[in-house]
């Protein structure tokens with residue numbers, strides 16, 4: 001069956017002149033046949049494409065250029081970002097991730113400006129001394145304070161949300177505080193970003209948010225859900241929210257390597273359970289994942305890196321081969337193995353350009369995205385004990401004691417981390433932090 005332009009105009013409720021204009025602009029997408037006399041004849045397929053064009057331009061507020069890309073590739077937002085034109089806000093900018101993000105951004109990507117947002121003036125002062133002020137601005141503020149966030153986001157294009165309470169015991173002992181920072185804080189970021197018109201927000205998640213067994217993980221799971229579904233609130237503003245989710249960061253504040261180094265001095269290392277395995281990544285990998293997520297994101301994805309696992313016993317052997325190991329038993333809130341992708345998430349996940357992308361179940365989501373991504377086999381799960389990539393004792397030694405092959409200044413960074421640490425108050429929780 002074919003239709004005349006008048007019929008198409010009535011079906012779509014669009015003027016004939018507009019249809020002709022769209023045909024010129026989208027000539028490689030909509031090409032109605034012509035009669036011998038030059039009259040247009042539209043197939044059902046042509047009408048469906050015109051429908052999509054109308055939807056993109058009129059309802060989704062896309063430009064013609066964006067609509068062209070969406071119709072051809074499925075995603076207008078995927079692509080390179082010109083970082084030199086971006087103003088960035090990093091909540092938790094003085095933390096392990098935030099500082100390293102700033103370092104890599106300043107060295108490699110040269111953004112217009114980076115705003116650091118956190119509570120403690122001392123950490124900001126130390127950072128100012130190290131990084132200077134040329135491209136960094138320091139905002140004292142709490143993610144619980146939405147008005148302050150709005151002020152800090154004025155003129156900002158991109159937000160990295162890294163601020164969190166992340167120590168498992170601290171969150172268990174101060175549950176209301178964990179909820180206020182990790183959950184209400186997430187809501188405030190979304191409200192402020194939409195009101196101010198920020199373009200893209202990436203929030204940092206953790207493997208502890210998957211099948212959570214402690215309050216830290218549970219608050220991060222809520223935060224992930226809030227960010228994914230926060231996309232539904234943005235309407236005409238078109239602010240987009242996505243998450244990245246990863247496991248333990250080697251050498252970050254309060255993590256297990258600095259703790260083992262500390263315990264090593266006494267000749268004895270404590271491990272909660274010999275079977276324990278964890279996912280590992282370096283700060284460099286975490287930062288590059290976030291940068292990559294900004295380039296790929298359409299909104300609503302959770303980006304998960306492909307990273308190796310290690311056995312905690314191997315780590316102990318690498319850090320302190322000469323030390324006695326004491327097994328002290330698994331603690332509340334700790335898991336033997338960590339999960340990054342559950343079987344349920346796996347059904348909605350694709351392997352894409354060396355990472356996993358968990359796609360959202362949102363009705364408005366342009367499902368053609370990640371067209372070249374590979375669907376995962378039914379039953380796929382990503383768990384630290386069944387991972388097919390492992391770090392052995394030698395790899396871990398290189399990481400801990402420094403090697404240009406792994407990460408140039410890991411050893412010195414670890415040592416400086418150790419110097420910043422106070423005596424650990426609850427050593428048995430050492431793996432339950434991130």
Ligand SMILES: NC(=O)c1ccc[n+]([C@@H]2O[C@H](COP(=O)([O-])OP(=O)(O)OC[C@H]3O[C@@H](n4cnc5c(N)ncnc54)[C@H](OP(=O)(O)O)[C@@H]3O)[C@@H](O)[C@H]2O)c1
Nearest residue numbers: 092094095096097118119120142143163164206249252434
């Ligand atoms: N480290 C890991 O192994 C790991 C693994 C997976 C995921 N993650 C996630 O990655 C993110 C960053 O972790 P990280 O290792 O960089 O943490 P971190 O070193 O503990 O840094 C946390 C940062 O958040 C700030 N902050 C805390 N509460 C705040 C609040 N209410 N308002 C504003 N700023 C606040 C802190 O500064 P002030 O105290 O001065 O406010 C600090 O700058 C977190 O979301 C964490 O859940 C970490």
